Amino acid sequence: MTPMSDLVELLETLCPMFVIVDETGQIQSVGHTLQKLRPDQPMAQRNFLDIFELIRPKSVTTVSGLMVASCGRLQLRFRDEPRTTLKGLVAPLRNRSGAVINLSFGISILDAVRDYALTSADFSGADLAIELLYLVEAKSAAMEASRSLNLRLQGAMLEAEEQAYTDTLTGLKNRRAMDHMLDQLIQSQSSFALMHLDLDFFKSVNDRLGHAAGDHVLQQAARIMMEETRSEDTVARIGGDEFVLIFKGLKDRKTLTGIAERLIARLREPIAFDNTECIISASIGTALSTQFKTQEWAKVLNAADQALYEAKKNGRSRHVFYEEPAKAN
CATH class of the missing domain: 3.30.70.270 (Reverse transcriptase/Diguanylate cyclase domain)
Known part of the structure; x- marks a missing residue:
């Protein structure tokens, strides 16, 4: 059986938004990125469903129910503000009571990056979210460069228009x-x-x-x-x-x-x-x-x-x- 510390270390590397819960739903360990979303509210030793509200599957109301739900897929959100929506996948632990719940932002990643000041260091190196973040950063840089160029062009146009309407000797209108x-x-x-x-x-x-x-x-x-x-x-x-x-x-x-x-x-x-x-x-x-x-x-x-x-x-x-x-x- 893999020691818990080795499992946590592995999960921190591969999926830093993981949650390990026992059979009662109490959180045993939480990934550093997920904890970063609530820096002043430690999640360990709290009940998973006290922190998160399940959206799907609607019929499930307990963590034990999640462990036997078909496919183990779920959609949830924080109970407090900001009520960020998350996607998750439940994987029961073999030879150990409890489960690993791996969470991700899905399409809400851009809002999350903005709300929580996340960077590429908060994601696994193989996470496709990194590629999306790079694309967003590249787009933002391109948009900023375009905006700066447009402002300069507008300024040049306004200056040229002002010169076209100004008497150069006196500064009055022409x-x-x-x-x-x-x-x-x-x-x-x-x-x-x-x-x-x-x-x-x-x-x-x-x-x-x-x-x-x-x-x-x-x-x-x-x-x-x-x-x-x-x-x-x-x-x-x-x-x-x-x-x-x-x-x-x-x-x-x-x-x-x-x-x-x-x-x-x-x-x-x-x-x-x-x-x-x-x-x-x-x-x-x-x-x-x-x-x-x-x-x-x-x-x-x-x-x-x-x-x-x-x-x-x-x-x-x-x-x-x-x-x-x-x-x-």
Whole structure:
């Protein structure tokens, strides 16, 4: 007769989720992997059916009944949480009362690996579960690599899209971005105000002090416009010294007048560059989308352009609202 210690050592190597029970169902020994599932609840000397609930065969209610059940196959689960489902095979011990019950996870192995932090060391080297674990690890690594690549590609796409909509000199939106924003506002039938701003005397700064001074002035003007608008507003540079400011949902003329006056006042202040001062001002024309029965942003932009022309014609450094021409009688 094989000594019990030799049997346990053999089972630990071949099937580390074994349970040895006596004829009354009391657990005599348990495999290290199975015990790992309940590290704070030693299973030895407890009754097998106090720990596990039998699912199949349904008619069996005792361990002695399991030992004589046909095929010796069973399905069970833990009585406490997590209620992991297990498969088992009962093998009565010859020349010894009791039986060996070899348990496995079956299709629940992936949940078990997650719930109990199992590794390949917890299984027999010949167990097919090892192959499954390797496949899962390989798939996880491939999925992680794919996810990382997708994130990088998405980041590159977003960066490229942002660059396509950004004026490189000032960091403001460009004309393409303005067109896109206006298309969205028209499609969503949102009301908006549009300011067309032009820097007065900018050409003389460029001619007198050079392009570096002109670029500096444009950058400072862009900064001022961003500071005087809301985060949800769009500020775009659409030409050399031309800018468009779009105010979604804003149609109050008093508020718009206040914004325009602050812009004009700040842009009138001298801008220091290389020990000299650059003097410019700003003329602004504003149109409201609500001034038109059919919303076409080209009409609103053209109306703001007409108002800007009036501001320049009336002496520059001023703000004018677009007014519809009076109908002839």
